[in-house]
Amino acid sequence: MPRRRFQVRGVVQGVGFRPAVYRLALARSLTGVVWNHAQGVTVEAQGTEAKLADFERALREEIPAPARIQSLVVEAMAEVPGEADFRIRVSGQGEAPRPVVPPDLALCEACAAEVDTPAERRHRYPFTNCTRCGPRYTIIEGLPYDRPRTAMKAFPLCPDCAREYADPLDRRFHAQPMACPACGPRLALQAGDGTVRAEGEAALAAAAEALGQGAVLALKGLGGYQLLVDATSAEAVDRLRQRKRREAKPFAVMFPDRTSLLRDCEASPEEDAWLASPEAPILLLRRRSGGAVVAAVAPGNPRLGAFLPNTPLHRLLLASAGRPLVCTSGNLSDEPMAFEDDEARRRLGSLADLFLGHDRPITRPVDDSVLRVDIDGPTMLRRARGFAPLAVPLGLGGPCVLALGAHQKNTVALLKGGELVMSQHLGDLTSLEGSDLLARTVTDLLAFFGARPELLACDLHPDYASTRLAERLAAEWQVPLVRVQHHHAHGAACAAEHGLTGPVLALTWDGTGLGSDGTLWGGEALRLEGAACTRLGHLKPFPLPGGAAAVKQPRRSAAGLLWAVRGAGAPPSALADAFDGAEWAQLQSLLAGGFNSPLTSSLGRLFDAVAALAGLHARGGFEGQAAMALEFAAGERVEAPYGWDFRDGSADPAPLVEGVLADLAAGRDAGFIAARFHAALAELALAWAQQAGLPDVLLSGGCFQNALLTARVQEKLAGAGFRIHRHRAFPPNDGGISLGQAAVAGLTTAGR
Ligand SMILES: [Zn+2]
Ligand SMILES: [Zn+2]
Incomplete structure (x- = not known):
């Protein structure tokens, strides 16, 4: 019998990849083994030529989202005589698995169908999930990723769930966050003082009714508390604006389903695909006139931040409310989102009328991601749920670097073994809560990825909370600190994303960042080559x-x-x-x-x-x-x-x-x-x-969030024969600064 080895790389760990492979192998009566390791997943399969060929085709074509294969290498092997079955080799045997911290995934179609079907035991259960969907990063406490090291450790599996968990043919095989109405988290509606008003199904119904009457609801979402109001009521939206002290900044709106979303917004096929993706970000869509959402949600703005329910809880609540709801982070402006129950009641008590919560703890706050699809593809504006903390191969070798980012829209980046891990969007560091979150996130990332930074990077600005933390850590760890000028970091982030080491021209058009001459920069033409940066032009x-x-x-x-x-x-x-x-x-x-x-x-x-x-x-x-x-x-x-x-x-x-x-x-x-x-x-x-x-021109900085400016500059430069590169997977705004800092620090020591 022929035997083949399949080396698979990509998004293949923590996403139900091995069980999917197991099912494909079983369906073709193949014997063999599949296991996780440092570089990805390896499959060895043995059977007839025809079955093996069909198995390879199925690997490429039939693996369900969110798994994604980036490369598949196939080689022939010697037959293993007498092999009787196909096995999933459990992590911990053989080579140590590489740490995998999977991102949170939106409710999958199969789970959504179960939630909607009366005969299913998870009918209307708000915490339904499987290997293809559900919380991950927001519940993981430690590695390896196993239920006892997640926020689900307090919920022992009932016999039915235990059977599904142990069955390689089940969609919930080794689904760490899985639960059911018999054994999982429960919903409760509480007043601001903690008094329980209703539980379970009744809590959902009462919350939906209160929303319909104009109440502000604090909802314990996937990665933190959110504030919800009726998006079709000007009065309700105004109430939220006053309480949140947020005068005009646009709110995002969650729609019950695609049909209702399309009444208010236009969506291209690409935008449609993003709405239904496992990342399920907020998309900035063009607004239609005559929709149900009131103008006060995003005054004077031709676009609306729109998204679809990404958890069963959101799906059930939106369906019960029967209308689009403003869905915004639970915080006062400039503070990070509340995610712990006591803290949420303390900080949001004056903002919300009611709290719809549950007993599944959130381990760390992760906001909704925000993305816009432009003529030439997506622009990431806020990188959080669904994306963080996925490692991105950027081909940046050299030492292990930790970069602490900017002061606003802060993120932290870790460069290790040629891969970059960027934290979720942490936001503004002005508040005490903000700088605490930064310090916690650093501890988190280092523990998860087993990293010992040999180098730290930060902004030139001495007063950023991120700079101060970097100085403290550099002293504590006795490692060098590289201070990277703000706009140099912007340009370097874009260069790193496109694998360019220069020389290139970076147009970094931005708010303000401290320049190397002590003035505030932000309208710069920078020549980048390796770690070097020359200011060729400026406003x-x-x-x-x-x-x-x-x-x-x-x-x-x-x-x-x-x-x-x-x-x-x-x-x-x-x-x-x-x-x-x-x-x-x-x-x-x-x-x-x-x-x-x-x-x-x-x-x-x-x-x-x-x-x-x-x-x-x-x-x-x-x-x-x-x-x-x-x-x-x-x-x-x-x-x-x-x-x-x-x-x-x-x-x-x-x-x-x-x-x-x-x-x-x-x-x-x-x-x-x-x-x-x-x-x-x-x-x-x-x-x-x-x-x-x-020949190569990079566009970076907050000004390039402006779609019109980006398009006009692109047309102009492309028309004159220049190659334009702009941010794709990372934000052009200060959310991308940590990536640029890490890249510059890495290049500095590489002597380039
Ligand atoms: Zn699912
Ligand atoms: Zn159960």
């Missing part, structure tokens, strides 16, 4: 009166920019409404004295300034709101670009500012100005690309 710096305060008040950026272009003077009529009597004079004196007015070359602040001049959110809102409004105002309009004054690599926006003021004086609208501004930025990209003369 001509202008002062930011009030420093950090300018981030939330676009009118301050406008005042600083006007000061740089025109010097002291009265406010132009465009800004007259944005300042009360004394305020303008106050800023002028700050600027004149150079007091608390740091210089910046930030393109994000230029966006703010132009938006304020155009009458969009001059006084403020959430960070990025004015820039987004400018993007939306431009729509699809194509207008002639504003000009620039180029001198020694610095791009002076004076002609642009004069152009904006002239257009305003001529009574032009914000859409016209926005379109000319975006066109001007595409010209800036082209000028810098031609000056650098390098």
